[in-house]
Amino acid sequence: MSDTSIQEKKSIGVDQPPRLRFLMPNQLFMIDEALANLGEYGEVRLIVEKGRLRFVVTQKSYDVLKWQYGEIK
Secondary structure (H helix, E strand, O other), rough: HHHHOOOOOOOHHOOOOOOOOOOOOHHHHHHHHHHHOOOOEEEEEEEEEEOEEEEEEEEOOOOOOOOOEEEEO
């Protein structure tokens, strides 16, 4: 291992996770919750306004080959 990489690890702090640069921890939880509620198919879009996360948009999709009556509410 080179001296440079050892110095980089010491300055970063290997035991500590990297700091978030754009998202707040509560926003990460919101995105995770949105993903968990999509079901089998869907998408999550992040809308940024003026350099900040402003909206989390979810779109749920249904597989027509697996659809059963009453599934879409």
